[in-house]
Amino acid sequence: MLKILIMIGGVVLVAGIAVVVGVRYLERKMIYFPIPFPxxxxDTSDFPGQLEECTFQTDDGLTLHGWLARTPARGTEQPPTLLFLHGNAGNLTHRRSNVAALLEFGVDVFIFDYRGYGKSEGTPDEQGLYADALAAYEYLLSHDDVDPQRLVVFGRSLGGAVAVELAMRRPCAKLIVESTFTSIKDMTQEMFGGLPIHYLVRTKFDSLSKIGQVDVPLLVIHGSRDTIVPVEHGRRLFAAANQPKWWYEIAGADHNDTYEVGGRTYFERVSEFIHQGGDS
Known part of the structure; x- marks a missing residue:
């Protein structure tokens, strides 16, 4: 009997180890979907405004690549700069039309690829993405015409979690999070139902516990029909945030089409928040 119990215990142990190893192996593949160059x-020859190809270094020695796009709608005053932290899939070129549209509203945009995306070196992970955002922030501030008091941090989806971390650690003028989840734990619980997979996942991206430490004006944007990150995530983030804050729910929008469904109204709302910091 004892021998049988030992054998059963051994099988359970091996199976448990296999589950842990499997989850850890799949974790990165379930969170990050980078598309590398080429x-x-x-091709940026037809891009509106002035576009500068940029490379900069992270503290751990990786070279990252980005675009610094200058708005053609320039007045006498230096325009605000938007630091665009994109989502978990593709690369910066897949946000090309979004960036181009933002330029029309009098804002410069700096978008870059995290480690492992596009032309950037390395392999993505949570701490790495936080380090990449810090490096991008410092690179931007090395430009004489970029002032942290006119720097708006924008994060979409997973990029919203990176944006919250950055705004918590570095001065900025305002923060925009769009289609962003509360935490990987919450997302995992929703994806796997009652299975306790979240206990095995090391990645946190726990914006819900951090957003209350951000003390700049905040705009939270979410599609009402988001099938990837349910709108309740955005509502919970908004509820946990400090004032002043604004909520913008886009009726009928899913996860990746907020600015398309919202149309010109979307860009007007974002522009108004950037330039004035108020509601329409």
């Missing part, structure tokens, strides 16, 4: 839309 896939994408890299």
């Amino acid at each position: 896939e994408g839309y890299w």
